[in-house]
Amino acid sequence: MATPHIGAEPGDFAPDVLMPGDPRRAQRIAETVLTDARLVTEVRGILGYTGTFDGRPVSVLASGMGIPSISIYATELFRFYGVERIIRIGTAGGMAPHLEVGDVVIAHAAHTDSSIVGNKIPQIHFSAAATFSLTAAAAEAAGISPGKPARAAPPSDAAGTRRRRRKNGRVYVGAVLSSDVFYANRPEVNEALVAHGTLAVEMEAAGLYAVAAQEGKQALAICTISDLLFREASLSAAERELLFDRSVALGLAAFANA
Numbered sequence: 584m585a586t587p588h589i590g591a592e593p594g595d596f597a598p599d600v601l602m603p604g605d606p607r608r609a610q611r612i613a614e615t616v617l618t619d620a621r622l623v624t625e626v627r628g629i630l631g632y633t634g635t636f637d638g639r640p641v642s643v644l645a646s647g648m649g650i651p652s653i654s655i656y657a658t659e660l661f662r663f664y665g666v667e668r669i670i671r672i673g674t675a676g677g678m679a680p681h682l683e684v685g686d687v688v689i690a691h692a693a694h695t696d697s698s699i700v701g702n703k704i705p706q707i708h709f710s711a712a713a714t715f716s717l718t719a720a721a722a723e724a725a726g727i728s729p730g731k732p733a734r735a736a737p738p739s740d741a742a743g744t745r746r747r748r749r750k751n752g753r754v755y756v757g758a759v760l761s762s763d764v765f766y767a768n769r770p771e772v773n774e775a776l777v778a779h780g781t782l783a784v785e786m787e788a789a790g791l792y793a794v795a796a797q798e799g800k801q802a803l804a805i806c807t808i809s810d811l812l813f814r815e816a817s818l819s820a821a822e823r824e825l826l827f828d829r830s831v832a833l834g835l836a837a838f839a840n841a
């Protein structure tokens with residue numbers, strides 16, 4: 584039985600799902616990272632695949648953009664397809680001044696202006712938080728451990744030169760803003776968020792965390808910094824895909840070790 588937005592049969596999805604925003608990224612992960620991946624849904628062009636990685640079943644399904652979209656797909660996966668853990672693999676705009684394009688943010692918490700998350704429980708400001716075990720496993724895969732500053736060079740850097748490490752970016756654990764508005768013009772809000780330690784802005788993590796909490800399941804978002812809010816910076820398409828692959832590797836390590 585398919586759901587309104589997913590055309591797969593029960594059992595078509597693995598318990599662990601990677602979730603990029605872009606359907607073409609889902610296809611690319613399936614074709615280049617997973618083994619024996621097969622297409623399990625393509626409703627509305629939101630492509631989903633199931634294969635294996637290191638012998639473990641893993642699925643990948645695109646989320647589309649924004650909290651309403653990711654909430655639909657996450658709810659249907661958790662509620663109707665037996666999915667237990669979703670890791671969003673996305674991009675984010677760097678807010679904190681020390682972030683550079685290519686850095687990675689493991690989002691342990693997600694502030695939001697979304698009313699469907701913020702007003703989830705009447706009279707309560709809902710705290711959208713990632714699952715600890717997934718967060719800890721992703722951080723450990725990036726070489727971050729308690730007692731050390733919450734940032735590190737990603738794992739593929741271990742034997743690299745300083746220049747390579749700078750080019751490859753660093754990994755941080757911290758809070759993001761999950762905004763409902765991409766073209767927002769509110770510098771004072773952004774400044775206050777940065778003053779309160781917020782690292783980056785994206786548009787889905789808080790929705791994913793709220794759905795996981797509601798369904799009693801697990802979730803995490805790992806975001807590659809693709810642009811900077813307060814400075815000019817850019818990545819070529821090839822660089823962006825390379826950096827994106829490293830977030831995928833952290834997500835797969837989190838699934839294997841959490």
Ligand code: HPA
Pocket residue numbers: 674675676677762765784785786809810
């Ligand atoms: N804003 C919101 N979402 C984003 C951004 C941004 O600047 N960059 C990548 N995702």
